[in-house]
Amino acid sequence: GKGCIDGECVYPQCQSVTCGPNETCAAGFCYPKDCTHEQCPEGAVCAHPCGDPLSCPGRCVEELCAPVVCGLGEACVAGRCVEPSCADSSWNGAETDVDCGGGTCPVCALGKRCVQASDCDAPACTSGRCANTSCTDGAKNGDESDRDCGGSCPLKCAARASCTQGADCASLICRQGACTAAACNDGVANGDESDSDCGGEFCRKCVAGKACRRGSDCVTGVCTNQVCAS
Known part of the structure; x- marks a missing residue:
């Protein structure tokens, strides 16, 4: 300033x-x-x-x-020499909105038309408009690994959704770029398990010393201070 x-x-x-x-x-x-x-x-x-x-x-x-x-046949816009069509107040050429976007003209402001995020002076192109990213906008943008999930979004991605790391997934497991479903033999405490591959409704009971939420998670049937008792 x-x-x-x-x-x-x-x-x-x-x-x-x-x-x-x-x-x-x-x-x-x-x-x-x-x-x-x-x-x-x-x-x-x-x-x-x-x-x-x-x-x-x-x-x-x-x-x-x-x-x-600027050279002959060029116009200056926002400090850049561009094609004359980028300064003619018309929507033409490869522009995605009037005098902006399309790769040859300056990027478009928030709310302007776009085809992809690179058309925008904003982090995302959502529903054809330059926009700020949101975890509820129905589009894959920002640092999301899939639509409205993963990355910094509070919602973790379901099985088969795209991911870059386990933290993107509800199961905490990302394999070959896709979230896998939680299983009782995947070596991770996920699904409704109380500890790794034990507890919950579907997996085996947890032995003494493992984490639990209720007695039914444990082999002994006793859960004390969230740990299966011996």
């Missing part, structure tokens, strides 16, 4: 730059204050787009484009 110097808001790149009385600083460069085309709106400065004051008159450009000189 801007800093305050001598009562004026100044961009960080301009805080050590001293311009002449008829100049203004943008992106670390000095430009003439008087434009021949129009008075520049907020966020724009007067610059000579061809780089030579004698060859072309000054005009208002966005501040990020002030130090940029």
Whole structure:
């Protein structure tokens, strides 16, 4: 953001730059204050787009484009030289929305149309719109391993859903990129087991010293302080 110097808001790149009385600083460069085309709106400065004051008159450009000189047939948008169609206020070419997306134009803002996340200045493309990720949006995005599950989502993925690690899965087992169902011989405390491969409704009873939730989890029938008694 801007800093305050001598009562004026100044961009960080301009805080050590001293311009002449008829100049203004943008992106670390000095430009003439008087434009021949129009008075520049907020966020724009007067610059000579061809780089030579004698060859072309000054005009208002966005501040990020002030130090940029693009080639013939190119336009500057957000500090980048792009195809003219990326600055014509129309939805055309490979764009996914007006003047953005598609790989050749700048990325699209939140809420704009998209085909994939790379079209967006946002972490996800959900239902054709640039969006923030959510664990309830019905799409696989963010760090989810499958749709709305795994990763940092509270819901763990069911059997056969995609995974990258055991923590993505309800069974805590990820094999060859897919969650497996809990089993009584998988070496992991999962499903309704109270300890590894024992306890719960379907697996064998747990021996003394194993974790339990109730007496029925244990061979002895006694569960004390969540441990099967001897």
